[in-house]
Amino acid sequence: MNIRNLIVITFLCILTVMGKQAHSSEIVVVGNIPDRYVEPNSKKRKFQLGYVHIKDRVIQDVQRVRNSRELKKVKEKFAGVQMLFAHPKGTTGYSLGYDFIYPGMIDLHNHTKQNNLGVWDLARGQFKNRFEWRAWTPYKYSVSGNMNPWIGYDNSISCAAFRWSEMQAMVLGVTYLQGPSSCIKGFAIHQVEDNASYITNKGKVQAPTDLVIPADMTYVWDELRPLIKDGKTYEEALAQRINEACDIPNISAETVNELPALKILKDKKVLKEKCTKKEDLHPKFLRYVYWVHSSIAGKKRYIKSDNRSAIIAHLAEGRRDDHYNQKEFEVVKLLGLDLPNVNFVHGVGISKEDLKHMGKNNMGLIWSLYSNLLLYGETLDIHEAKKAGITMSLGSDWLPTGTRGILEELKLAANYVDKDPYKQGLKKTFNDEELYLMVTENPAKLINHYDINVEKKEHGIGQIRKGAMGTLIVVSQKHKDPYTNLVRHAFAKDINMVLIDGNPLYGNTKYLNKLGIESDRYEEFPMYLKEADSLQDNVEVPVLAEKGSNKASKKEHAFKVAKLVKSLKLETGDNCGWGSNKKGFVHQDTIMKNKYLKPLYEETGLNLDRFEDIQKLLAINLMTQTRNLNEPSKGKLEYAVTKFPPLISCHSEKYLARLNSFVSPTSDKDEFTQNRDPATVEAMRKEQNLGRVPEGLAEKYAD
Amino acid sequence: MKTFNFIFILLFFVGCSTGTYDSSKDIASSALSRSISSDQIDEMSALGRLLTIEKHISATFDSLPQKGNPRFYIFENFKEQIHGIIEDLKDNYPSQMEEQVFIPKDRVIAKKFVQIVSAHKVMSQAGIFVNFNQFIPKDSEVVTKNLMNLDRSMNHYYKALKSYEAGGVVVKAEDFEKAEKSQNVNLLKYLARRVENSYEFFSPKSSHKRNIQRFVKQIRRLSVKKRSSINSQVKRFRGYKTYSRVMNYANSVELPESHTIDGYEDSFEKVESFQFGIELIDFIATNKF
Numbered sequence: 001m002n003i004r005n006l007i008v009i010t011f012l013c014i015l016t017v018m019g020k021q022a023h024s025s026e027i028v029v030v031g032n033i034p035d036r037y038v039e040p041n042s043k044k045r046k047f048q049l050g051y052v053h054i055k056d057r058v059i060q061d062v063q064r065v066r067n068s069r070e071l072k073k074v075k076e077k078f079a080g081v082q083m084l085f086a087h088p089k090g091t092t093g094y095s096l097g098y099d100f101i102y103p104g105m106i107d108l109h110n111h112t113k114q115n116n117l118g119v120w121d122l123a124r125g126q127f128k129n130r131f132e133w134r135a136w137t138p139y140k141y142s143v144s145g146n147m148n149p150w151i152g153y154d155n156s157i158s159c160a161a162f163r164w165s166e167m168q169a170m171v172l173g174v175t176y177l178q179g180p181s182s183c184i185k186g187f188a189i190h191q192v193e194d195n196a197s198y199i200t201n202k203g204k205v206q207a208p209t210d211l212v213i214p215a216d217m218t219y220v221w222d223e224l225r226p227l228i229k230d231g232k233t234y235e236e237a238l239a240q241r242i243n244e245a246c247d248i249p250n251i252s253a254e255t256v257n258e259l260p261a262l263k264i265l266k267d268k269k270v271l272k273e274k275c276t277k278k279e280d281l282h283p284k285f286l287r288y289v290y291w292v293h294s295s296i297a298g299k300k301r302y303i304k305s306d307n308r309s310a311i312i313a314h315l316a317e318g319r320r321d322d323h324y325n326q327k328e329f330e331v332v333k334l335l336g337l338d339l340p341n342v343n344f345v346h347g348v349g350i351s352k353e354d355l356k357h358m359g360k361n362n363m364g365l366i367w368s369l370y371s372n373l374l375l376y377g378e379t380l381d382i383h384e385a386k387k388a389g390i391t392m393s394l395g396s397d398w399l400p401t402g403t404r405g406i407l408e409e410l411k412l413a414a415n416y417v418d419k420d421p422y423k424q425g426l427k428k429t430f431n432d433e434e435l436y437l438m439v440t441e442n443p444a445k446l447i448n449h450y451d452i453n454v455e456k457k458e459h460g461i462g463q464i465r466k467g468a469m470g471t472l473i474v475v476s477q478k479h480k481d482p483y484t485n486l487v488r489h490a491f492a493k494d495i496n497m498v499l500i501d502g503n504p505l506y507g508n509t510k511y512l513n514k515l516g517i518e519s520d521r522y523e524e525f526p527m528y529l530k531e532a533d534s535l536q537d538n539v540e541v542p543v544l545a546e547k548g549s550n551k552a553s554k555k556e557h558a559f560k561v562a563k564l565v566k567s568l569k570l571e572t573g574d575n576c577g578w579g580s581n582k583k584g585f586v587h588q589d590t591i592m593k594n595k596y597l598k599p600l601y602e603e604t605g606l607n608l609d610r611f612e613d614i615q616k617l618l619a620i621n622l623m624t625q626t627r628n629l630n631e632p633s634k635g636k637l638e639y640a641v642t643k644f645p646p647l648i649s650c651h652s653e654k655y656l657a658r659l660n661s662f663v664s665p666t667s668d669k670d671e672f673t674q675n676r677d678p679a680t681v682e683a684m685r686k687e688q689n690l691g692r693v694p695e696g697l698a699e700k701y702a703d
Numbered sequence: 704m705k706t707f708n709f710i711f712i713l714l715f716f717v718g719c720s721t722g723t724y725d726s727s728k729d730i731a732s733s734a735l736s737r738s739i740s741s742d743q744i745d746e747m748s749a750l751g752r753l754l755t756i757e758k759h760i761s762a763t764f765d766s767l768p769q770k771g772n773p774r775f776y777i778f779e780n781f782k783e784q785i786h787g788i789i790e791d792l793k794d795n796y797p798s799q800m801e802e803q804v805f806i807p808k809d810r811v812i813a814k815k816f817v818q819i820v821s822a823h824k825v826m827s828q829a830g831i832f833v834n835f836n837q838f839i840p841k842d843s844e845v846v847t848k849n850l851m852n853l854d855r856s857m858n859h860y861y862k863a864l865k866s867y868e869a870g871g872v873v874v875k876a877e878d879f880e881k882a883e884k885s886q887n888v889n890l891l892k893y894l895a896r897r898v899e900n901s902y903e904f905f906s907p908k909s910s911h912k913r914n915i916q917r918f919v920k921q922i923r924r925l926s927v928k929k930r931s932s933i934n935s936q937v938k939r940f941r942g943y944k945t946y947s948r949v950m951n952y953a954n955s956v957e958l959p960e961s962h963t964i965d966g967y968e969d970s971f972e973k974v975e976s977f978q979f980g981i982e983l984i985d986f987i988a989t990n991k992f
Contacts, residue, residue: 111964134965137765143964152900180962193962209966215840266955268838286837291958291974314966398964547783551899633761633786 026055027502027515028078030065031086031101031474034482036433037464038064047482049094052101053078054470054502057199058459061466068094082515086474086497090510099496100482103462104175104471106443107406108192108312108366109345109395112165112179113158116618117146118645119655120400125377125675126684128694129318129325129349131214133375135693141628141639143400149546150625153558155596159183160608160617167585167611168647169396170506171525172405173473173495176443176461178207178312178395183597186590187609189500190471192312198449198469199459202309205447206302208295211313211342212331214324216292218700219284220334221327234336238293245285246275257297265289296335303339310341310447312366316349319376324697325349329358331701338363343446345395348372348380352388355381359389364446367438370412371397373662377675379416383424393443404649406439407495408659410487413438418665421672432483439486470502474511476581492526492648493578509584522584523611526576528651532619532644539568541624546631562604565620572612576650585611611647619644744859749807750800753789756856760785763849771971773833773979774842780893781826784886788815788822805863813873814882816860821882823857825890825991832986839979884934885927887991894980895922901976904959911952918949922984937992953981 033050040048041064050064051074065071071094075083085092086099120142127133151158162181166188169177178192190197195204227237235253242251248264255261264270271286302308315332318325326349332338338357343364344350350358358365365385372379385392394406394413403409413435420426444450444462452460452467461469474497478489497507504515512522531538541564544557574582588609591597597608606613623644627635649656664670674680685691744752764782767775792800792815799807806816830850833839842850867874895918902915921940927933940946956978961970 114964134968135768140769206960207962208960209962209964209969213967215967263955266957268954272837281837283837283841287840290838291971295958295960547787550896633782 025057025502026053027082027084027470027499027504028053028074029084029086029101029472029474029497029499030071030074030092031084031098032096032477032482033062033064033101033464037062040064041066045096045480047100047480049096049098050101052464052470052472053081054472054499057470057501059464059466059468059470062464065094084474084497084504084511084515086511088476088496097477099474100477100485101464102173102473102475102482102486103440103464103468104189104473104498104500105173105406105439106176106192106393106447106462107169107174107396107439108178108343108393108443108446109368109397110165110169110177110179111398112177112181113151113161114143114147115165115168115399115404116161116622116645117143117400117641118643119658120374123374123401124684125373125375126681126688126690127318127375128322128690129697130314130375131324131697132318132690132693136688136690138639138688141636145628145635145639146622146626146641148627149544149549149554150558150621153544153554153621153625154600155183156562156600156608157558157617157621159594159596160614163187163608163614164618164647167614168399169405170498170585171492171495171583171648172407173475173490173498174405174407175471175473175498175500178205180207183590183594187588188505188585189498192447198461199457200309200449201457202307202448203302203305205309205312205449206299207312208299209314211299211311211335211337212315212328213292214328214697214700216284216288217331219282219288220331221701223282223285225334228334234296234334241285242289245278245281246271247277248274256293257300262294262297266294296337299337300339303337303342308341309449310343310364311337312343312345312447315344315347317346317372317376318349318694319378320348320381322349322694322698324694324701326351327701329354333357341446341448346372346380347385348376348378350380352381352384355384355388355390359385363390364442365390365392366395366443366446367392367413368395368397368402369409369416370659370662371402373672373675374401377672377681381422383422383426383429386429391442391445392438393446394438399645403659404647407486407490407492408649410435410439412659412663414488415663415665416672419663419672432481432487435487436483470499472499473497474499474507492650493576493581495583496581504586506585507583509582510580512584512586517584517586519584522586525583525585525611526574526578526646526648526650527572527611527615528574528646528648529612529615529619529644530571530573532570532615532623533642535620535623535644536629539564539620539624541620543625543630546627546634559600559603561620561625562600562606562617565616566605566613568616570616572615574651576648578650615647745803747803748801749804750793750797752805752859753792753800756853757785757789759853759856763846763853766846766849768968769972770965770968771975773836773839773975773983774830774846776894776897776976776980777826777829777833777890777983780890781822783893784822784889785819788818791815805859806867808867808873810873813864813867814878817864817874817878817882818886820857820860820864821879821886822889823853825883825886827854828991829890829983829987832983836979836982839975881927884992887987888925888927888933891922891925891984891987894984895919897976898980898984901973901980904973905956905977906952911948914945914948915952917945921945934992937988941988949981950985953978 028051030051032047035046038048038050048064052059053061065074087095087097122138133139162184166177166184170189174189176190176192176197181191184191193205193207223241224237227240228234235256239251239253239256251261268290271290299311303311316325316328329350338361340362343366345366346368347365367380367382369379394409396403396406396409417426417430440462441450444460450460450462451458452465454467459467459469461471473495475486475490476494476496477485479485497511498505504512542560591601591607591609601607606617608614622641626640628637628640646652661670663672760782764778767778769775796812799809799812806813864874868876899919906912906915925936956974958974959970961967963969
């Protein structure tokens with residue numbers, strides 16, 4: 001071999017080694033592991049130093065390391081493999097001062113398009129159910145008036161909104177986020193509804209917002225309920241009603257959910273011609289049969305199949321004593337959807353008896369505490385739900401009426417448990433380890449992705465065990481109890497590493513550097529666009545009138561605005577004071593493979609793989625392109641956004657202060673208690689002309 | 704006109720629907736309709752009276768459930784039309800609009816008021832189509848009341864125009880027909896925009912997409928200002944193969960699952976924009992030209 005070839009081969013070997021260090025699908029993380037996963041040396045501790053070996057997305061091994069000698073053996077065993085010693089002082093020797101390793105957290109409830117709106121100031125616990133505030137005119141201006149029309153200008157803009165939500169969750173240690181999203185594949189964390197997030201043979205998690213449609217299920221309530229109460233099933237009752245009203249052959253309990261029957265029932269012309277047997281047809285009969293039934297039938301086929309994952313839908317969101325809220329679960333039972341792996345978000349109005357029913361039927365609940373308290377002044381009866389044997393997980397909901405992520409939700413939950421407003425002994429039932437499970441193992445179980453069966457290629461999540469998915473977080477040790485540490489003491493600053501399937505995505509710059517990821521390959525965090533709030537005053541941005549605009553003109557305008565913001569020299573800053581705990585978001589490279597983002601990049605230079613550009617695009621649109629600002633006939637200026645919400649809460653002192661003091665375990669002067677004062681609430685409701693929506697629903701769903 | 708009024712009385716007794724409600728808007732529109740009927744009218748300028756009507760329209764608009772509600776679509780178009788005409792009158796005829804009359808006695812201005820009542824008529828007739836559609840939720844009692852109040856207010860303009868028409872100079876009979884066709888074309892274009900913004904959820908096949916895009920473009924090309932009569936343009940449009948294909952697509956549409964904050968309202972918004980949009984386009988194209 002001549003010298004020239006030797007040099008080339010050596011050079012290639014060096015490149016390969018460097019590449020392996022930076023992009024390896026194999027990694028060993030050394031840190032403190034909670035005692036759920038490894039046995040501690042000492043009974044006085046609830047954690048033990050250990051390592052987690054991840055390869056090809058899966059945890060290959062989890063072992064404790066009891067002393068220096070064992071640690072030395074680990075280093076020898078994994079020589080040549082990327083190793084992260086997660087110690088804040090850079091130690092690689094035996095110590096109990098390492099960071100904690102946890103499973104990546106799982107957030108089962110989020111509305112991912114609107115997280116760039118700030119907290120909705122008008123929510124003060126005054127509403128009775130979710131249909132009430134959704135119909136309230138000020139809400140429409142606050143949300144729709146600020147999200148439109150710009151969010152619909154081009155797909156690249158909604159991409160930016162979804163990516164923002166992913167990042168908001170990521171910086172708080174969430175690695176699986178539920179919520180509608182597009183063009184996020186390979187960008188940051190996992191989407192719960194995306195099967196590529198798992199190694200599994202199961203079907204996708206289904207998460208329709210609504211399972212019960214109040215406007216149209218009056219048909220079920222009025223016409224099917226009497227028959228079902230008499231002992232018929234949903235299918236028997238519906239088939240009977242269809243045959244009473246329509247001259248359509250072969251509709252029976254056995255066929256009404258099947259595809260051939262559904263095809264006929266989805267033919268408007270056939271229904272109009274054949275459903276004339278009854279003169280006094282229920283006004284919602286045709287609508288229900290044509291629009292709604294097929295989706296119910298589809299859900300039933302899915303949830304009864306052997307390879308189902310789970311369903312997640314809203315239910316009974318509002319106050320416990322709201323009449324309609326109390327009835328929604330009954331509608332679920334009428335539909336026959338009270339089945340295992342059907343999970344409900346909120347569930348505040350579900351009665352004790354129905355909670356027991358849910359527990360028996362292996363159904364789950366997702367608890368969005370802050371959102372419930374902001375909107376309704378009360379929340380799910382977690383004590384009764386636990387007594388009923390229901391598995392519960394946390395969900396952040398969305399920033400307008402919720403938290404930025406479940407790490408923040410945990411703090412509020414802990415305060416709520418400590419306060420124990422109904423004196424139910426919550427602290428005993430919900431110790432910190434129980435709350436910890438609500439963001440790790442419980443959500444995995446709810447979506448049927450907890451079990452590990454390597455032969456069947458099922459690799460569960462939400463745990464640090466051999467065979468589980470290698471998606472972990474590393475968090476500063478601020479308390480010796482690992483569960484208390486995460487639940488009560490860890491904030492965004494303390495999320496030191498987010499590993500997605502073994503790949504470092506985000507973390508302390510020091511840790512990233514140790515893994516061979518240098519500063520030219522990540523964006524430094526926190527990062528806040530300093531001039532975002534003054535964009536409307538300081539920059540002349542073109543506006544597109546809604547009337548007369550079409551798809552082509554909207555896209556053209558979107559790109560014009562995007563080009564403009566790219567050309568502005570907007571500074572980013574950081575007031576969080578994280579010092580040596582600054583983080584890095586590793587550069588992703590998805591845009592050239594994305595049909596919406598590639599043209600945006602080529603025409604405007606905006607790269608939506610980079611947080612800075614995501615932030616710029618959203619800021620310019622939210623602060624200058626809203627209906628509230630530009631369309632006086634449709635929006636209202638007083639509702640226009642005046643402050644662009646930051647990604648990380650440390651840039652919003654007002655938000656953090658409110659969240660931290662919202663529920664006080666030691667004082668009744670907290671906002672939670674004030675919002676529950678009946679006189680205050682009634683006065684607000686009267687002033688705001690509320691009441692007709694819940695009253696209307698109560699009438700329609702009367703006993 | 705009598706038949707028109709009868710239909711509205713009939714509609715008044717149509718049952719309630721579900722949908723959401725803001726009672727403050729009921730009170731507002733009743734108050735407005737009372738104000739337009741009172742003696743205060745005599746002191747109001749033509750513009751002042753129109754702006755009062757516009758407030759009434761806005762109050763009615765705000766009382767309508769927005770998502771998945773075909774009544775809202777029709778009314779939104781109507782509101783936009785009225786707003787455009789009022790802005791035109793305000794900007795270009797300020798002194799004439801100061802007169803204390805319903806309609807200044809000026810042919811150019813009166814024809815704009817003909818457009819206003821025609822927009823109202825077109826909206827109302829499309830509303831009848833909505834109300835007799837068994838697959839669409841009925842208007843609530845409040846919305847029906849608001850619309851009736853608006854009809855009462857608009858009747859002042861109908862009467863004023865009819866009295867001018869009797870004179871045969873300021874307003875002519877053919878002005879109404881032309882204005883109605885123009886407003887129907889505007890409504891077709893509005894509905895086409897809705898179809899354009901929603902079809903992607905329902906037409907995954909590229910051939911379907913192409914046909915729908917062609918359909919939308921054909922509607923955009925319709926114009927009352929062209930040489931060929933609008934009737935013949937619409938007849939030609941209905942004769943294209945694209946037309947019958949698109950009608951077919953709209954017959955059987957699945958309710959898409961919604962994952963957004965608006966839930967089922969978002970699902971119905973998509974589906975009604977698409978399916979109802981096409982159905983109403985068919986109704987207008989078949990019956991109004």
